[in-house]
Amino acid sequence: MLRARITASIALGKEVNLGTDTGHTKIDITRTRVILDPMNSTLTALLNNAAHTSNESIYNGYGITGWRALYWKNISISEDAKTNFKINQVIPDIFQISKKMVDGTTHKVLKLGAQGGNADSDNRPISLAGSITAIKQQKTTPTQTAQAAVLIGKWTYPCRIAKGHSYYPQRKSLDFEGNKLITVIDFYGISITTQLCADHATLLYKVKIEDNIVQGKVINKGAANEHTQIGIKTTKVEIKLEPGYIFTSNSKFNKDNFYNTRITDIYNGYGLTDWQQDKWKDISSAPNAIENLNIGTQVPDIFNISTVTTDKGSHKVLKMGDYQGNFDINGRAMSLEPEGAVFQPK
Numbered sequence: 001m002l003r004a005r006i007t008a009s010i011a012l013g014k015e016v017n018l019g020t021d022t023g024h025t026k027i028d029i030t031r032t033r034v035i036l037d038p039m040n041s042t043l044t045a046l047l048n049n050a051a052h053t054s055n056e057s058i059y060n061g062y063g064i065t066g067w068r069a070l071y072w073k074n075i076s077i078s079e080d081a082k083t084n085f086k087i088n089q090v091i092p093d094i095f096q097i098s099k100k101m102v103d104g105t106t107h108k109v110l111k112l113g114a115q116g117g118n119a120d121s122d123n124r125p126i127s128l129a130g131s132i133t134a135i136k137q138q139k140t141t142p143t144q145t146a147q148a149a150v151l152i153g154k155w156t157y158p159c160r161i162a163k164g165h166s167y168y169p170q171r172k173s174l175d176f177e178g179n180k181l182i183t184v185i186d187f188y189g190i191s192i193t194t195q196l197c198a199d200h201a202t203l204l205y206k207v208k209i210e211d212n213i214v215q216g217k218v219i220n221k222g223a224a225n226e227h228t229q230i231g232i233k234t235t236k237v238e239i240k241l242e243p244g245y246i247f248t249s250n251s252k253f254n255k256d257n258f259y260n261t262r263i264t265d266i267y268n269g270y271g272l273t274d275w276q277q278d279k280w281k282d283i284s285s286a287p288n289a290i291e292n293l294n295i296g297t298q299v300p301d302i303f304n305i306s307t308v309t310t311d312k313g314s315h316k317v318l319k320m321g322d323y324q325g326n327f328d329i330n331g332r333a334m335s336l337e338p339e340g341a342v343f344q345p346k
Contacts, residue, residue, distance in 0.1 A: 092124035155341035159197035300332035
């Protein structure tokens with residue numbers, strides 16, 4: 001499975017046939033960037049194979065290397081990608097916004113021009129897509145955030161292998177207070193998975209992420225797969241190098257090209273300088289950090305809180321969306337992570 005995100009600028013034109021079923025508005029779309037995210041190791045290997053091109057899709061590696069599962073990569077620098085996606089070219093199109101009943105609720109529906117049909121002298125479609133529609137997604141409102149009280153408190157994950165790695169363990173905690181979330185991740189330097197975050201493992205660096213959260217509606221209430229929608233917008237990311245990090249960390253983090261290396265995951269220097277051990281550094285303003293970590297952009301997710309009883313007693317467990325699972329058209333996870341975080345009573 002592959003996720004694609006296309007950024008474009010638009011220029012609206014005149015409205016045509018207003019008040020009729022064929023009423024539409026002209027629009028010019030100029031694509032400026034295309035980024036891809038392979039969702040499994042098989043697809044990642046294909047994208048890293050420079051000789052591979054897909055016969056069924058224009059989405060491929062374009063000779064770009066360093067693809068990793070679950071991480072976005074910009075393909076806009078490839079001349080072939082620029083040609084296939086018409087990057088920086090004006091694409092004439094049309095659109096129509098109407099209303100439609102879906103599951104008993106009125107929704108706004110967007111239709112773009114019919115591709116492959118008749119076009120005018122500007123190569124602009126002259127008819128709207130037949131059955132291909134997009135439904136406007138309603139954002140969760142501030143009034144819904146009162147429900148967030150169920151999340152309030154600190155939740156701690158067990159020590160586990162870091163996202164995107166076959167080794168290198170991490171310890172992660174989520175601390176909810178009102179409509180704010182503070183995530184702290186400890187990264188350890190050890191390659192033997194059986195030792196994980198043991199006392200003798202070296203703590204390399206910490207990452208602290210500040211988020212605003214907006215809670216949405218409950219889905220499948222009362223069912224085994226019940227979950228709640230949530231929007232998470234990262235506002236600040238800080239990194240602190242630990243004194244135990246002896247791998248010439250200061251010089252590595254200071255390098256402009258120090259990106260996505262095996263030990264640092266997606267958390268790295270991002271071109272910032274003057275890194276010091278045991279001191280937090282804010283990377284939130286670095287352009288590549290903004291892109292890679294979705295800083296300032298609300299990301300849709302889901303969560304579920306349940307009570308689990310073990311031989312050590314009952315405790316509450318929080319599960320967020322499974323980043324290795326399927327995602328809907330809005331990028332929201334459709335399943336819960338297999339292993340959750342345990343609530344830590346004060």
